[in-house]
Amino acid sequence: MKIKQIIVFLLIVLPAQVLPSGGSIYSRFGLGDYFFSFSARRLALGELGIATTDVDYLNYLNPASWNKMRLSRFETGIITHGNDISSNSESVFHVQTIFSGMMFGFPIDRELGFSFATGIVPYSNVNYDVTFDETDPIGGSYTSGYKGDGGLSKAFLGFSFRLPLEFAIGASLDYYNGKIEHLSSVAFGPESELISASFSRNYSYNGLGFTMGIISPNIALLFGSEAVKDLRIGIVYSTKSRMNTDTTNVSSTLLGDIETSTGSMNTNLPSRFGAGLSLSLSNGLNFTADYLFQQTSKFDAGGRTLNVMRDLTKYSLGVEYRNPESRSQSFWEQVMLRGGLSFEQTQYTINGKGIDQISLYTGFSMPIGFDNTLDLGFQFGKRGTKENNLLSENFYKFSITLSIGELWFIQTER
Amino acid sequence: MNRFLKLSFIPFLILIFARCNEEPTSVGYNLLPEDGKIQFKQLDSKETPINQSSSSFEAKIKLGTSPYIILGKNSHLESVILMQFSPAFADSMVIYYKSNKVKIKKAWMEMRRAYKLGDETQNFDFTLHQVRKNWTSTGFDKDSLAKLTYDSKDVASSKVLVDTLLKFNIEPEVIEQWLKYRVDTLSAPKNYGLLMKPTANTQRFIGFIAFGETIVSDLPTLKIQYEQNSKVDSLFSTPYMDVHVVTGSFLKQPENIYLQGGLTSRGFLSFNIASLPKDIIINSAKLELTIDTLKSINGQPLSDSIDVRALKDSVSKELSGDSLIVSVLKRDKNIYSGEITWLIQKWISSSETNANQGMMLSLTDEQRSLARLAIFGSKAADINNRPRLKIVYIQKK
Numbered sequence: 001m002k003i004k005q006i007i008v009f010l011l012i013v014l015p016a017q018v019l020p021s022g023g024s025i026y027s028r029f030g031l032g033d034y035f036f037s038f039s040a041r042r043l044a045l046g047e048l049g050i051a052t053t054d055v056d057y058l059n060y061l062n063p064a065s066w067n068k069m070r071l072s073r074f075e076t077g078i079i080t081h082g083n084d085i086s087s088n089s090e091s092v093f094h095v096q097t098i099f100s101g102m103m104f105g106f107p108i109d110r111e112l113g114f115s116f117a118t119g120i121v122p123y124s125n126v127n128y129d130v131t132f133d134e135t136d137p138i139g140g141s142y143t144s145g146y147k148g149d150g151g152l153s154k155a156f157l158g159f160s161f162r163l164p165l166e167f168a169i170g171a172s173l174d175y176y177n178g179k180i181e182h183l184s185s186v187a188f189g190p191e192s193e194l195i196s197a198s199f200s201r202n203y204s205y206n207g208l209g210f211t212m213g214i215i216s217p218n219i220a221l222l223f224g225s226e227a228v229k230d231l232r233i234g235i236v237y238s239t240k241s242r243m244n245t246d247t248t249n250v251s252s253t254l255l256g257d258i259e260t261s262t263g264s265m266n267t268n269l270p271s272r273f274g275a276g277l278s279l280s281l282s283n284g285l286n287f288t289a290d291y292l293f294q295q296t297s298k299f300d301a302g303g304r305t306l307n308v309m310r311d312l313t314k315y316s317l318g319v320e321y322r323n324p325e326s327r328s329q330s331f332w333e334q335v336m337l338r339g340g341l342s343f344e345q346t347q348y349t350i351n352g353k354g355i356d357q358i359s360l361y362t363g364f365s366m367p368i369g370f371d372n373t374l375d376l377g378f379q380f381g382k383r384g385t386k387e388n389n390l391l392s393e394n395f396y397k398f399s400i401t402l403s404i405g406e407l408w409f410i411q412t413e414r
Numbered sequence: 415m416n417r418f419l420k421l422s423f424i425p426f427l428i429l430i431f432a433r434c435n436e437e438p439t440s441v442g443y444n445l446l447p448e449d450g451k452i453q454f455k456q457l458d459s460k461e462t463p464i465n466q467s468s469s470s471f472e473a474k475i476k477l478g479t480s481p482y483i484i485l486g487k488n489s490h491l492e493s494v495i496l497m498q499f500s501p502a503f504a505d506s507m508v509i510y511y512k513s514n515k516v517k518i519k520k521a522w523m524e525m526r527r528a529y530k531l532g533d534e535t536q537n538f539d540f541t542l543h544q545v546r547k548n549w550t551s552t553g554f555d556k557d558s559l560a561k562l563t564y565d566s567k568d569v570a571s572s573k574v575l576v577d578t579l580l581k582f583n584i585e586p587e588v589i590e591q592w593l594k595y596r597v598d599t600l601s602a603p604k605n606y607g608l609l610m611k612p613t614a615n616t617q618r619f620i621g622f623i624a625f626g627e628t629i630v631s632d633l634p635t636l637k638i639q640y641e642q643n644s645k646v647d648s649l650f651s652t653p654y655m656d657v658h659v660v661t662g663s664f665l666k667q668p669e670n671i672y673l674q675g676g677l678t679s680r681g682f683l684s685f686n687i688a689s690l691p692k693d694i695i696i697n698s699a700k701l702e703l704t705i706d707t708l709k710s711i712n713g714q715p716l717s718d719s720i721d722v723r724a725l726k727d728s729v730s731k732e733l734s735g736d737s738l739i740v741s742v743l744k745r746d747k748n749i750y751s752g753e754i755t756w757l758i759q760k761w762i763s764s765s766e767t768n769a770n771q772g773m774m775l776s777l778t779d780e781q782r783s784l785a786r787l788a789i790f791g792s793k794a795a796d797i798n799n800r801p802r803l804k805i806v807y808i809q810k811k
Contacts, residue, residue: 025442085441092439129438130446138806139454139697145438146446184452186697186808194697195755199452199810251695251763254756258763260693308447350445389444 023083023094023127024393026348026355026384029308030299031269032126032151032180034347036061036292036314038101038119039075040377040399044363045318046340047379048290050276051234053168053215056371057403058103060121061274062213062236063170066160067113071371072106072408075119077401084394088386096127100399101153106408113162117172118155125151126180140192145185152178152205152269166217174209176241176269185252198252205267207243211236230280238272245301265302270295284324288340290316296347310349316342318361334367338377346383351390357383363399371405449811454697457690457805465686466801467772468791470672471731472664473680475781478551481627482529482782483634483658484676485540486619487612488711491662491784493619493676494559496549498607499636501589501651503596510642511597517641518586518593523570525634527578529621531713531784536617542570544588545606551625551657559659564609580620584608589638607655619713619784625656660784670706671791673775675717675783683792684728684772685803690762694807699758701743702751702802703775709788717785718745719778722754728771736760742778750789758805 027033036047041057050062055070080097105117126148135141158172185198213236220231245267249260276290292314299309318340323333340361348355359381365373379397386392459466484493510516543564573582594602623632630652638649660676671681701722722741726734743752754773761770777783790799 025445028446087441087444090439090441092441128442130440130443131438132440132443136454138456139808144452146443146450147438182450184450184810186452188697193700193753194806197695197697197808199695199808249693251693253695253759253763255759255763260763391442391445 023096025128027126028128028148031124034124035122038121040363040375040401043377043379043399044338044361045288046316046342046361048316049288050236050274050290051215051232051278052288058105062234063158063172063211064160064168064213064215066105066115066117066170067162067168069105069107069115071405073405074104075401075403076102080398082396086392113160113168115160118157120153120155123152123154143187147183150180152176168215170213172211174211176243177206179204195254200250202248204246205243207241209239209241211238227281229282232278234276236274240271241269243267243269267301270298284321286320288318308350309347312347314344336365338363351388353388355384357381373403375401451811452808453811455807459803466792468671468683470666470679470681473678475678478554478657480781481624482621483624483656484619484621484784485610487616488532493658493660495610495658497653498655499651500654501649503593507642508597511593515643518589519641520639521584521586521589523582523636525580525622526632527620528623532618537615538618539613539616541568541611543609545609548606551655554657556659556661625653669791669793671789673777673787675777675780675785678780681775682772683775683801694809696755696759696807698806699755700804701754702749703789704799705748706788706790712785713783717777717779717783720750721776721778723774724757725771725774
């Protein structure tokens with residue numbers, strides 16, 4: 001247990017020690033970049049896995065996936081995101097490490113697939129930091145700075161249930177919450193008589209939503225194939241969330257920070273739909289194929305839609321190998337290997353050009369005791385283009401997640 | 415297994431702590447939406463005239479803590495000095511005095527000049543009087559002076575002003591009276607000090623270091639030569655309390671703001687900046703005041719700076735709570751200029767609708783100077799001479 005405690009401690013403490021630096025300017029728009037997975041396992045499988053029903057992992061994308069939860073389970077981790085951003089004239093490399101959230105779930109009635117899960121996971125991330133040396137007939141020489149920080153997180157709790165004919169359903173109540181700050185500043189050199197100053201606009205969001213999911217019974221049984229052990233289809237839908245948004249404008253002046261205006265508005269987080277296929281072969285290979293759609297073109301803040309937003313579409317494929325021999329005791333025989341790829345039409349369309357992203361994934365799980373794993377996932381992706389004065393980004397994400405399964409809440413018979 | 419676990423952590427930790435973070439660059443600047451960018455704007459009252467008003471008003475200041483005591487007179491001002499001495503008459507001197515074995519042979523004053531105003535070729539003369547009423551430097555003003563009683567007799571003689579040293583004799587009877595009072599409080603009037611008054615033909619001012627300043631050697635010094643039991647000895651004494659009081663007439667002309675030290679006259683200046691948006695940040699607000707040199711009189715050391723404070727009420731001229739924050743305008747040729755950024759930002763950012771109650775102008779050294787600065791006001795005939803406010807601010811597009 002000691003090693004697990006150390007790892008949990010590191011996972012919580014490390015992000016606090018690693019201050020985020022500037023990331024992509026694309027995250028300036030809307031609510032920033034979206035997250036689709038919080039765990040290293042999902043990341044390595046192409047980030048989705050909507051139809052996957054796990055006995056030993058938690059998946060927040062589809063609540064129906066909790067129906068086969070074997071033990072009480074806790075998962076948490078961190079994600080390090082490195083981004084090599086290039087324009088036509090220069091490039092920059094940024095790294096950001098964040099806490100990837102946590103999930104906790106336990107089975108209530110295994111026979112009925114009745115399980116409960118809750119957690120808090122990042123939903124979006126705004127992180128950019130741009131400076132530019134300028135001259136102005138009035139202001140003279142100065143450095144302008146534009147910085148954004150924050151994002152949305154999603155706290156949720158929900159249940160899964162297995163219906164007759166082995167259909168699994170699940171639903172969660174989602175609470176979106178977060179703060180995003182956009183800072184605009186001017187800084188003058190010591191030779192200038194002008195005073196450096198900045199404007200910041202702070203958004204504070206909170207709103208409710210629901211996620212409903214369904215996973216089919218094992219369709220492979222219909223074919224009677226020995227090679228195909230399990231084949232399922234999953235569908236998930238997250239409702240639109242009308243988030244109450246408090247806005248605060250703050251000016252940093254010679255007199256200090258002055259709150260110049262406050263207000264309240266609604267921000268509409270568009271609904272999200274996903275569908276996936278999960279295929280397990282008897283030789284230990286598991287395949288996933290997923291599709292995710294979010295009508296982000298309908299994103300609006302205070303009734304205003306953004307002309308830099310389009311609908312988000314993501315396609316992903318994943319493969320995982322886990323030793324089919326469950327009695328195996330060797331460390332290496334218990335290691336699970338994963339890989340994946342995805343194509344994403346991101347929600348951004350800037351300068352008349354849609355920003356697309358393609359990613360490759362890999363990862364593995366290491367056992368650290370019975371039903372406990374340490375998962376590592378790695379994503380390498382390419383987003384955007386230098387055409388139309390846009391930015392091309394080569395990025396990586398490195399995720400580490402601890403998944404701990406324990407036998408809790410089970411009454412022992414006397 | 416454990417070894418593999420540890421090894422797998424190493425690259426990850428290196429990745430995190432190496433960070434490879436670069437300073438922010440301009441990558442992506444061109445993609446920022448225009449409506450969030452910052453733009454500079456300027457308001458220059460010289461180029462875009464804005465409503466402004468100015469005036470002069472009388473203010474009462476306490477001169478008891480002034481670092482100078484000033485004596486003199488010109489066509490519109492007169493300044494007198496009050497000093498109190500307490501010579502350290504020794505007990506032996508008192509005993510000898512009782513047996514008539516003490517005689518004040520000579521008493522004279524030496525005062526070193528620290529300030530001057532007016533043409534040095536002009537006449538400077540004064541009279542010295544024994545004060546006959548109790549007074550204190552705290553709060554002593556021209557009203558107190560009007561009620562002061564003193565002997566009409568001039569007890570000073572042989573007045574000599576050489577370079578920076580003013581020297582004059584004081585009648586020995588004055589000192590003897592003080593000594594007599596020391597011996598017997600009933601046989602002589604109490605020592606309430608001396609009053610120095612400029613004569614009617616005086617046309618300039620001279621200032622001296624006042625009590626409380628650290629340069630003790632430059633304090634006015636009363637020197638007493640006496641004979642005690644057939645031996646001649648001397649005694650020095652410096653004032654333990656002093657004050658100067660200025661009287662005269664205020665100058666009020668609508669086209670000028672008069673800042674007068676000593677008397678005291680201060681200036682009121684107001685700009686209507688209601689046309690500026692509320693959501694701006696002031697990067698610079700520079701106030702420029704042009705001096706009407708023909709109507710100004712300055713002393714030495716020069717009164718070369720003007721204090722600007724925020725007013726709470728433009729009518730009563732009451733200062734605002736943050737009046738401890740002072741902007742200082744410095745002189746360059748005939749223009750006093752300085753930053754009043756904080757003041758403009760305060761007016762802009764205030765939630766009160768009438769936050770802008772104008773500003774008060776005063777000589778930084780109004781307590782220790784008798785200079786009079788005439789500043790072209792808001793109604794000056796030449797628009798170019800009027801007070802100029804130049805504001806540079808930023809606003810989001």
